[in-house]
Amino acid sequence: MQKIAFDLDVYSYQIDFIGHVNNAVYIQWMEIGRTKLLEAVGMATHEIFQQGFVPVLVHTSITYKSPLYLGDRVQVELWLSELRNASAIMQFRFYNSQQVLAAEGLQKGLFVDKQTMRPRRLNPEERALFVPYLDASTDTNFGF
Numbered sequence: 001m002q003k004i005a006f007d008l009d010v011y012s013y014q015i016d017f018i019g020h021v022n023n024a025v026y027i028q029w030m031e032i033g034r035t036k037l038l039e040a041v042g043m044a045t046h047e048i049f050q051q052g053f054v055p056v057l058v059h060t061s062i063t064y065k066s067p068l069y070l071g072d073r074v075q076v077e078l079w080l081s082e083l084r085n086a087s088a089i090m091q092f093r094f095y096n097s098q099q100v101l102a103a104e105g106l107q108k109g110l111f112v113d114k115q116t117m118r119p120r121r122l123n124p125e126e127r128a129l130f131v132p133y134l135d136a137s138t139d140t141n142f143g144f
Contacts, residue, residue: 001135004078020067033078041129053120062105081138086119
């Protein structure tokens with residue numbers, strides 16, 4: 001199983017009034033991760049619309065473990081914990097520079113037909129592109 005991994009810097013505009021990274025920033029980082037996943041499978045976002053379907057988010061969940069601060073370098077990991085015919089669950093982990101888990105999250109995405117905006121099944125070739133990033137043994141509950 002492969003993971004998408006990348007680093008990000010924390011900037012002053014991402015800090016909230018308490019002095020750590022604002023909760024909404026993690027959702028922005030998830031967007032960066034989803035874009036990198038689509039690029040890794042050969043479906044760059046500016047090209048995916050030509051394929052007749054689009055990925056749409058239907059659920060986001062984040063559990064915050066340890067705060068991140070200005071000057072931190074964030075390490076992000078992303079993989080799939082579930083891949084169905086028309087949907088996928090993406091798992092995220094966010095670490096600080098000392099490899100301390102700062103947060104973990106998941107997002108459920110649905111593939112929809114661009115014209116009808118109804119769920120669209122991936123064909124076998126499209127689905128096969130995502131399989132290398134699938135680890136179905138991952139717990140998606142986060143204790144909820």
